[in-house]
Amino acid sequence: MHNNADMQPLLDIMAKLRNPDNGCPWDRAQTFETIVPFTLEEAYEVADTIERMALDDLPDELGDLLFQVVFYCQLGKEQGLFDFDDVIEKICTKLTARHPHVFGELKGATKEQVKDSWEKIKANERSDKQLHSVLDNIPLGLPALTRSVKIQKRVARVGFDWNELAPVVDKIHEEIAEVLHEVEQEEVIPSKVQDEMGDLLFAVVNLSRHLGVEPEQALRQANTKFERRFRGVETLAELSGKSMQEHSLEELECYWGEIKLQE
Numbered sequence: 001m002h003n004n005a006d007m008q009p010l011l012d013i014m015a016k017l018r019n020p021d022n023g024c025p026w027d028r029a030q031t032f033e034t035i036v037p038f039t040l041e042e043a044y045e046v047a048d049t050i051e052r053m054a055l056d057d058l059p060d061e062l063g064d065l066l067f068q069v070v071f072y073c074q075l076g077k078e079q080g081l082f083d084f085d086d087v088i089e090k091i092c093t094k095l096t097a098r099h100p101h102v103f104g105e106l107k108g109a110t111k112e113q114v115k116d117s118w119e120k121i122k123a124n125e126r127s128d129k130q131l132h133s134v135l136d137n138i139p140l141g142l143p144a145l146t147r148s149v150k151i152q153k154r155v156a157r158v159g160f161d162w163n164e165l166a167p168v169v170d171k172i173h174e175e176i177a178e179v180l181h182e183v184e185q186e187e188v189i190p191s192k193v194q195d196e197m198g199d200l201l202f203a204v205v206n207l208s209r210h211l212g213v214e215p216e217q218a219l220r221q222a223n224t225k226f227e228r229r230f231r232g233v234e235t236l237a238e239l240s241g242k243s244m245q246e247h248s249l250e251e252l253e254c255y256w257g258e259i260k261l262q263e
Contacts, residue, residue: 007070007084010066010067010070011070011073011074011084014067014070014071014073014074015074018074018075018078027071030071030075031075032072032075035068035071035072035075036141038068039065039068040141042061042064042065042067042068043065045061045064045065046058046061046062046064046065047217047220048220049061051217051220051221051224069084069087070084073086073087097121098118098121100117100121101113101114101117119157122157134154134155134157134158135151135154135155138150138151138154143216144201145201145205145215145216145219146215146216148201148202148205148206148215149205149208149209149214149215149216152205152206152209153209162210165207165210165211168203168206168207168210169207171203171206172200172203172204172207174203175196175199175200175203176200178196178199178200179193179196179197179200181196182196229256229259229260229263230256232255232258232259232262233252233255233256233259236255236258236259237252237255
């Protein structure tokens with residue numbers, strides 16, 4: 001087993017995979033852009049493994065995710081842009097600078113002092129990068145729910161946020177009413193319905209944020225729960241001797257209730 005600091009074997013494997021003479025044809029053909037979908041897939045597999053509490057599988061999934069980082073570093077090294085050492089140096093510098101309450105002059109700081117320090121550090125980083133809005137530099141490629149949370153957190157930093165839960169909930173009811181208003185028109189315009197649905201989803205994300213719930217994770221869990229329960233409904237339908245299509249909705253809902261009770 002390699003010690004904690006021994007990354008070289010993995011870096012060497014990556015270099016061999018990209019070797020122009022005898023490397024892997026698939027790995028040699030990849031670029032920064034083509035690897036991105038695999039990185040996102042591996043990150044979601046890590047999240048799925050944790051949510052399923054399949055922790056025995058987690059080292060393997062984390063290894064796959066780490067390999068993505070190493071792949072980018074190899075590409076960067078080949079193009080003379082950066083290498084793995086640069087990435088390590090960058091993150092170490094960033095973590096040290098962002099935690100003066102651990103590594104610097106703010107040791108022993110209160111939670112409020114830590115929060116104020118964090119906001120100042122982030123503002124300075126945006127200034128150094130010549131960013132002019134608190135909304136700058138939020139990746140467009142993020143899942144929409146996750147990006148909504150980041151947008152809302154950014155504007156909350158500068159006071160654009162409700163301090164109480166009631167107006168957050170009221171906003172959801174308001175957006176539901178606006179969706180229904182559009183779908184009840186004599187001539188329904190799909191683009192307007194979509195626009196109002198977007199506002200409703202954004203408002204629901206805001207409630208999730210105020211409750212301390214990660215919406216992307218919550219929706220993944222809801223998907224998993226629905227799939228599990230629906231498979232149970234399918235099983236009960238099969239045991240009845242009738243196909244799903246031969247059942248009424250009321251019968252299927254009875255099966256759904258039975259499955260919920262079993263849980």
